[in-house]
Amino acid sequence: MFKSAHRKPGQNTYASQVEKYSTLKYPHRLNFYDRPPLDDITIEEFEICALDRLRLLAEIESSYARNRTWEELKQVALKQSEHYLPLNSNTAKNKNIEAERRKDHIGHFVLRLAFCRTEELRRRFVKAELALFKVRYESDDRAEREEFLQSRDFGWDAVDDAELKMYAEQLAAASPPPMSQAGGKALEKYYKVRWTRVPDLVEKRRVFLKGGMAYVPAREQSSIIFEEFQRSLEKSLQLTLKHLPRLDEDTRIVPLLDNLSQGFMAGISSEWSSAPEAAGDEITADMIDGLARKHFPMCMRHLHESLRRDKHLKHHGRLQYGLFLKVLGLSIDEAIVFWRRSFSTMQDDKFNKEYKYNIRHSYGLEGKRANYPARSCQQILTSDTPGSQDSHGCPFRHFSSENLQTGLLSMYSSQGLGASDLLEVMSYVKNGHYHVACTRVFEITHSSQGVKKGDGVGNGESVTHPNQYASRSRELEKSSESVKVEGDGDVTMG
Amino acid sequence: MPAAMQEDLSPEVMLAFYRRLYPFKSLFTWLNHEHTPTKQFINREFAFTLAGDVYLRYQSFVTADEMKKQVCQMNPTRFEIGPVYSARPRDRKTVRPTAFQPQLRELVFDIDMTDYDSIRTCCQDAAICARCWKFIAVAVRVLDSSIRDQFGYKHLLWVYSGRRGIHLWISDAEAMELTDEQRRALVGWMTVIQGGKDMVKKVNVRRGAAGPLPPSLQAVVDSYLKFAFPDIILDDQNLFSVRERWEEMLKLLPPGKVRNELQEEWDMDSERASADKWQDMRDAIKSADSKEKSTLKLVVQDIVLQYTYPRLDAEVSKHRNHLLKAPFCVHPKTGRVCVPVDPSDIDNFNPEAVPTVGQLLQELNNVVTETEGEHHSDWEKTSLKPYVDMMDKHAQALMEEVRKTKRGADLSW
Known part of the structure; x- marks a missing residue:
């Protein structure tokens, strides 16, 4: 809190922000989806939120299938977002931020219901959702992102100066600073987490490891966040799956969910998957x-x-x-x-x-x-x-x-x-x-x-x-x- | 190993081995981490290989005695250990497929001599001698120290695979719980030699072309590989005295003056000793101009890594549900027992001195047996004893760990 006050010194803006935040249900553009929506939702809203999000996810998935680069994927996803699921930052004027974020929130949870049912669906859903989160994270306003990170406990420890000095050489070799920053600059901040939290960095040997702790430089911090997002989503999907049988009696929702998961399956062509090519093409x-x-x-x-x-x-x-x-x-x-x-x-x-x-x-x-x-x-x-x-x-x-x-x-x-x-x-x-x-x-x-x-x-x-x-x-x-x-x-x- | 080939591994011999020698109790405590049977043992998959290559998966047992009974009844040629599932493997058809998932599994590594075929001159394929073992010894030292230092795991059990390789089982609580993704990441961290037969340069670990080695690898080079390379590759194997091999090595140098000169020089004297060739190369690098020199120095480090860094069979480690042969099984070709190995004494381990089934049964026959009836720990009277003791000591440490966490939990409550 002190930090954010420090960054925005103007008394007035600070006061107005406090006011805004206290009334906003969704203070941040980014959402870790820790809590499900608890309001009443009409069945129509239920379906629309889910379908729009599904379109966006299907686009992301097909980008993966077409081997698009991350930058291309990001452009595609942002463009589709504008169309189906706009999500603006706190500074945007004349937009109903609250409604946009509510739609995002509901859509996510409906799709969880639809995609928790098989291993394959879960895997694909997590992959697409993670990509969407990454796209939003990277395109988010710096200050707002910082606030979002403050709002949730990610369980990392800052590495103290004594340790920074002790391992200075190894840290520099394991994660060399980008060219522009090399030399001169003050010591970069590092965070310590169990290595299991940052498997992607470990796999590519981009961190320094000691006794099971990974020393993650501040610029790779996003890895911890993405991993946490993925881990908590996977866990929640398993939980959702356990509770799903209770829904069985609801004749309004179940067919809808079936439709959604089939839509996702069909969204991506699998022409080369299994069936041998057209008859008459048999080879010996x-x-x-x-x-x-x-x-x-x-x-x-x-x-x-x-x-x-x-x-x-x-x-x-x-x-x-x-x-x-x-x-x-x-x-x-x-x-x-x-x-x-x-x-x-x-x-x-x-x-x-x-x-x-x-x-x-x-x-x-x-x-x-x-x-x-x-x-x-x-x-x-x-x-x-x-x-x-x-x-x-x-x-x-x-x-x-x-x-x-x-x-x-x-x-x-x-x-x-x-x-x-x-x-x-x-x-x-x-x-x-x-x-x-x-x-x-x-x-x-x-x-x-x-x-x-x-x-x-x-x-x-x-x-x-x-x-x-x-x-x-x-x-x-x-x-x-x-x-x-x-x-x-x-x-x-x- | 002509003697080993004639090893008698008839069903009768195997049955006697299981009944009188196999330390089921030790295996149980090692897998279970406690005295009373827990999920860790009860939900554990075992897979039997029966005579005629019949493969029987999803066996599970409640106690060590039950396991012994079943093993003696089926008399497998060997058996393998899989993961701990969320339900008993033998009941898997009675539960929903979603309720039968692998949950826990030791982190395992497999190093096999076949991956070293392109860099050893003494033997090929299945054969192994004391000289080949040096490769394994270096691999064990490197892997053992890296895992302890970087990942902080303490409960490492090394097991000789009975012929030409070695297995590592890591039983720390965190290691048991790793997901497939995390296992893959750890293997990625440990894997240095990459690329198939058709890739000349198999080591690409620097960030950028001229970056420093990652600190973990630098440490390994400084404390082990730097010494292992001249010892094994240059002296013992004398690898570069074979034309094909030195040409391969030379291709790792960037094209340029140094490489061309060495090529010409060695063409004339292809069988020149490896150590001399290596010296030629160092001399040539010393006299190269400064720009070429700095890249070449890095290349030399990469060469050392490529020829001595452990070559892992990565697939084994990546998945929780991979099955791996249990310790103390008998290797079906050599008849040797897969015994635990002490990593600190790995240099003195001689695979050919590992007891075979025949030898152990012979030892038993020489001991006068006073009591009749079921035999339980007859291994105490044979040369299998030190190995079982090693396993028990390892299991003891694991049980101690569980006790400590339990006590900690009680206090916090």
Whole structure:
């Protein structure tokens, strides 16, 4: 309190603020949603608040799916917010702040009811809500944000000067200050929390750890807040789930909630998830060598060639490649034939015991019988980073640049990729735009079928899934073949 | 290990081992943290591997005796330990799926010699010798000290895996409660060697190209790796006397004068000893111009890390519901018992001196048995004793911890 009075010295403003705050039910733009709304809500309001928020969350989720950068996502979310769920700061004039915040509050709690029901829904809801909170946090007014942080206990301890001095060197090395501030400036403030509160900073080694405490610099403070937001939301969802059965008798609300959760599920396309492509596209084990040469993205070609060379693939390689082939249209029987032949040096007995089960499992025929989707680019890029003996992963991300260039040339030069194209592809790789690099390779290798730079895998889309790459490539081949057939019918070429 | 290959692991031998030697009581106290059975043991999943590779999951028991009875009845070739669930695993079909979730689990690490295949010359694949063990020894020292110092965990149990690796089980209360996300974060902190077969440079830990090493890694380099590198890689393995290997190492240097010169020099004398080659490189760096020199010095540190830092099997540690072979099981290929290892004496641990089932049963036969009937702690009469004692001491510390927190809670009330 003293602090805020100090920052705003004018007697009048201070007094007026006190007055305003005492009447405002929602003093801050940001909300940790610790308390549920307790007023009466009409059923119509109940639905509208939820639907508008849902639209916003669906937009955020699809941004993730399209691999948008954080900045792009933020722009999209802010724009959609203005439309569906505006939320203005305390300084905004002529806006009904109170009503906006009430809508935000109610919407959040209704969606909790709708999305607490399955693990999958909870995970997606938390992810989208967290992104929304981050967007708002970053776009919030500094002073107001500070006040919001004061209003809630986050359980951090400021690191005292003695400790700051003792660990000065380690602190500087663990979280080096940004260039502009380096040198001269007074010691930065640090906060001490259990390391489990800031897993993201720990994972990237961006803090100093001692005896289980993480020393978080003031500028990374937001990590603690975001983690706390996520943790408390996850916990509340579990609680909500426990109480949900009591709602069962309410015939007004339950169907509404069902609708909402289905809407969220449908909001995001999962075209490449599981079903093999349209009937008639069945492929057999014998066709794979040919398909790989013509249609596979580099990750899959690399796996294919590794398999041919080593007569074996490690676990994650089998998984990444096997699920890809499944979605491509390889039936379970053909899959077993394919893998059996590929592991040509292996005894039948060993294959049947150790591998067949896993292949059947990935087709949903064993164990919990889940129909596993093929891995998307994002999954390949971010999860199960290849270990030192593995062949899976994304070549653009996980190869050294020399191996990547050699690999590209050896795999794709027959389709028109030349040494002169490497420079461009490698420049995308260097900037971390792996999917752009992959898309560019697609464009180059399909230029004979009329694909131009910027076309991507149709309508300028970039590659987000290996199966998308392969099926687009096969489509192109089919359409150019049919053109040829028609052409042959009309004129006989000399 | 031709002798080990002929180890008799028939069902009769295994049954005798479980009936007379396996320390079920010790396993129980270690998992349970108390004398009276708690959720920590009752809701714990065990998975049995039976003869013919039949895999039986979701076994659970109320007491050590019940577990022993079941193990003797099924006579598995080995069994694994999973998480503590919110309900008894054997009852899982009677509860709602949402009420059956993994809740607690020791934080585990697995280090396996196969991940070192590209940097050892003495053995390949499943084979392991005293020289390979040095890699494991360094890994144990690094991991043990890092976890204690940085994460503040105290209850670490190291267990030899019976053939070519070692497991670590951490039983501190906080470690047991970690979520998958937190486990992943911790593994990320510990993982330094990254990138598949096709990535040359597997160490990328600096912030920016020329930033300092993170303090945790700097400490590890200064106190362990700096010494381990010349000892293991240069002298013992003499790794860079193989053309393929020194070429790999040289690729880690930035392209430039130093790299080219060394390439030419070693081309002429490919089998030159590793220590001499390393000296060549240091000399070359010393005489390089100042700009190149400063980057090269960092590269040298990175090389040391790449060749000696522990190579973790990260997937094992990331998920609460991963199953890991229980201590004191018998390795199905070597017949050796998976015994606890003292990390402070890791350098003197000799995997080939670990007792095998056959050997232990032989020892038992040599002792004249006076009493008839069920045998409970016959291990006391064999060379398994020091290992069981080590486990009991570890479990004792855990029980002490629980007592302390309970007493604390009483006082505050």
